[in-house]
Amino acid sequence: MASSGSSTIPSTNSYTRLPDLKIPPRSGSSADLTRSARSSRLGSPMEDMTKYEKKLLQGDGGYLLEDVPHLTDYIPDLPTHPNPLQDNTAYSVVKQYFVNTDDTVVQKVIQHKSSSRGTHFRRAGPRQKVYFESDEVKACIVTCGGLCPGLNTVIREIVCGLEVMYGVKELIGIQGGYMGFYSKNTVTLTRKTVDDIHKKGGTILGTSRGGHDTIKIVDSIQDRGINMVFIIGGDGTQKGAAAIYQEVKRRGYKCVVCGIPKTIDNDIPVIDKSFGFDSAVEEAQRAINAAHVEAESAENGIGLVKLMGRYSGFIAQYATLASRDVDLCLIPESPFYLDGHGGLLEFIEKRIKEYGHMVIVVAEGAGQDLIAQDMRSMDNKDASGNKLLLDVGLWLSQKIKEHFGKKKKTLNLKYIDPTYMIRAIPSNASDNVYCTLLAQCAVHGAMAGFTGYTVGLVNGRHAYIPFYKITECQNKVSITDRMWARLLSSTNQPSFLSKKDIEEKKEEEELQVSATSADNVNSITTRTGLGFSPILTLSLYHPTFMKPPRK
Numbered sequence: 001m002a003s004s005g006s007s008t009i010p011s012t013n014s015y016t017r018l019p020d021l022k023i024p025p026r027s028g029s030s031a032d033l034t035r036s037a038r039s040s041r042l043g044s045p046m047e048d049m050t051k052y053e054k055k056l057l058q059g060d061g062g063y064l065l066e067d068v069p070h071l072t073d074y075i076p077d078l079p080t081h082p083n084p085l086q087d088n089t090a091y092s093v094v095k096q097y098f099v100n101t102d103d104t105v106v107q108k109v110i111q112h113k114s115s116s117r118g119t120h121f122r123r124a125g126p127r128q129k130v131y132f133e134s135d136e137v138k139a140c141i142v143t144c145g146g147l148c149p150g151l152n153t154v155i156r157e158i159v160c161g162l163e164v165m166y167g168v169k170e171l172i173g174i175q176g177g178y179m180g181f182y183s184k185n186t187v188t189l190t191r192k193t194v195d196d197i198h199k200k201g202g203t204i205l206g207t208s209r210g211g212h213d214t215i216k217i218v219d220s221i222q223d224r225g226i227n228m229v230f231i232i233g234g235d236g237t238q239k240g241a242a243a244i245y246q247e248v249k250r251r252g253y254k255c256v257v258c259g260i261p262k263t264i265d266n267d268i269p270v271i272d273k274s275f276g277f278d279s280a281v282e283e284a285q286r287a288i289n290a291a292h293v294e295a296e297s298a299e300n301g302i303g304l305v306k307l308m309g310r311y312s313g314f315i316a317q318y319a320t321l322a323s324r325d326v327d328l329c330l331i332p333e334s335p336f337y338l339d340g341h342g343g344l345l346e347f348i349e350k351r352i353k354e355y356g357h358m359v360i361v362v363a364e365g366a367g368q369d370l371i372a373q374d375m376r377s378m379d380n381k382d383a384s385g386n387k388l389l390l391d392v393g394l395w396l397s398q399k400i401k402e403h404f405g406k407k408k409k410t411l412n413l414k415y416i417d418p419t420y421m422i423r424a425i426p427s428n429a430s431d432n433v434y435c436t437l438l439a440q441c442a443v444h445g446a447m448a449g450f451t452g453y454t455v456g457l458v459n460g461r462h463a464y465i466p467f468y469k470i471t472e473c474q475n476k477v478s479i480t481d482r483m484w485a486r487l488l489s490s491t492n493q494p495s496f497l498s499k500k501d502i503e504e505k506k507e508e509e510e511l512q513v514s515a516t517s518a519d520n521v522n523s524i525t526t527r528t529g530l531g532f533s534p535i536l537t538l539s540l541y542h543p544t545f546m547k548p549p550r551k
C-alpha cells in the first residue's frame, strides 16, 4: 500500500493546488440547508443534471489528467485535518504511506516513442490531509442492479475501512437499492455486524432495479445528515450516482458521492475488470464441465451452456478460454447466421461428425436479432430500462434439434442454464482481495474530500475516475481484437463474418474510440509555460443526463 513516491510528473504548485480550486456554487453553499431554504433555492433540477463538469489538466508531451471533483470545488475554505492514519500503529511503519499528490495513473499503457502521454487519472489511496473529522462523518452504503460475487466483501471493507482506519462511528446501510433511500428503513452497520458477510453471496442490503428519483434520494441524504454516500453498482447505477452528485453539488451540500463499479458482465469501460468477474468465470467452469461430460457420454451429444452477458460477452469469452472444452462460443458482439453454407448449423453438423460430441457456450445477449425475427419480439424492458432478453439457449436448442430431426440424425442435446448460479456465489479469493482494496481506496478518497468519482483498477493501479468516463460507453468484447482471435483459434470455430463485416466492425470500433478519446478534449485545455496548465473546468452536455432518469 505504500506510495511508490516515484511520480513521473514534475511537481508544480499549479498541480498540487488542484483541490483548492474555487468554483462559486450555483446557489450558494451551505452544508445545512433547511428543507424550505433548499426548495426555495431549487431551480430546475433537470437543468443542472443535463450538464457535468470536466476537470482537465494538461502537461508536457500530451499529458492529460482527467481529474475528479473535490468538495472544495463548490465549498470554499473547507478546513482540513491531519489524516488519523498517521497515528495508526499498523500503518505508521509504512514508508511513504500517503499517496504523493502528483501521482496519476495512465489510461493506455502501451506507448510508442512518438505517442502522446495521453489520459491519466488521479491515483487512489490515503492523503496526508483529510476533509472530515472522524466524528463528523455519517456514511451510507447502497447496492443497486443485479447481484455479483463480492458485494458483501465491498460492504464489509467500507465499514471496516471507515471504522478501523478513520475511527468513523456512524454508518448505515440503505436497503433495497436506490428506492430504499425514500421507501425503506436503514440498517446500522458496524464492524461487528459485517464481520462474516463476505462468506455469503448476494448483498446483505438487498438490491433493486428502477426507482432512481434523484430529488427524493438527495432529500433523504440531507434529511438523514449523511455526508458520504458509497454506491455499489453497474453502469446504470453509476449514471444514477452521477445524477446524485450533480444534485448534491447544486445544493452546495458537503457530501461525498463515491461509486464502486459492480457488474458481472464486465461492461464498465476504463477499468481493468470488474470485481466478481473472475469468480463468475470460475463458477461457469462447473457448468461447462458438466456439459462436456454429458456430451461426451452420448451419441452425437451436444452440451449447451447459457451464461450471462446482456450486451457484452466477456463471461462467455473468458469461460470458453479457460475451459478448452468449448467448440463454439456465441456472444452479442459477434453476429452469426444459422442456415446455409458457412452457417452455424452447418458448423455444428461438421463438428459432431468429426468428434462425436461438442460443447456450445452462448451469452444470453447473443443472436437476439435472429430470435426477434423468429418470434415477433415484444421489446420488453425491466424496471431500469434494460431490454428483457429472449431465451437464446432454448431457441438455439430448438433450432439444432429441428435441424438434426430434418436430417434424421441422432442428437442428444443437454441444455444447462446456470446464469443465476454464477452470480449468487460469494467471491473467490482473488476477488476478495480486489474488493478489499477497492473499498479501502473508496474510503481514502472520500476522507480526502474527493467526490463524483468511481474507484477502479486501471492497468493494475487503483485510480479515481470521473463518472462521465465510465458512463459514456459500455465495455464490449472487441471482435477485431487479438483476444477474440485467440478464442476463435482455441475453439476452431468460424467467425461467421465476411471480410466486409470485419472492415465495418473495425470502423465502428475506431469511431467509438475516437468519440470517447482524450484527443477530443485536448483542444479545449489550456497550457502555460509550467509543466502543467492551470485547471480548466468545462461544462459539457452529456446525453446521459439529457433524459430524465429511467424509472
Ligand SMILES: Nc1ncnc2c1ncn2[C@@H]1O[C@H](COP(=O)(O)OP(=O)(O)OP(=O)(O)O)[C@@H](O)[C@H]1O
Binding pocket: 144, 145, 146, 147, 177, 178, 179, 208, 209, 210, 211, 212, 233, 234, 235, 236, 237, 238, 239, 240, 241, 243, 262, 263, 264, 265, 383, 384, 386, 544, 548, 549, 550, 551
Ligand atoms: N440513466 C440513469 N440515470 C439515473 N439512474 C439510473 C440510470 N440508469 C439506471 N439507473 C438506476 O440505477 C439502478 C441500477 O441500474 P440497472 O438495473 O441498469 O443495473 P446496473 O447498475 O447497470 O447493474 P447491472 O446491469 O450490472 O446489473 C436502478 O435503480 C436504476 O433506476
Ligand SMILES: O=P(O)(O)OC[C@H]1O[C@](O)(CO)[C@@H](O)[C@@H]1O
Binding pocket: 145, 146, 147, 234, 263, 264, 265, 308, 309, 310, 364, 382, 423
Ligand atoms: O434478472 P435480473 O436480476 O434482471 O438480472 C439479469 C441481468 O443482470 C446481469 O447479470 C447484469 O446486468 C445481466 O447479465 C443479466 O441480463
Ligand SMILES: [Mg+2]
Binding pocket: 145, 234, 235, 236, 263
Ligand atoms: Mg447494467
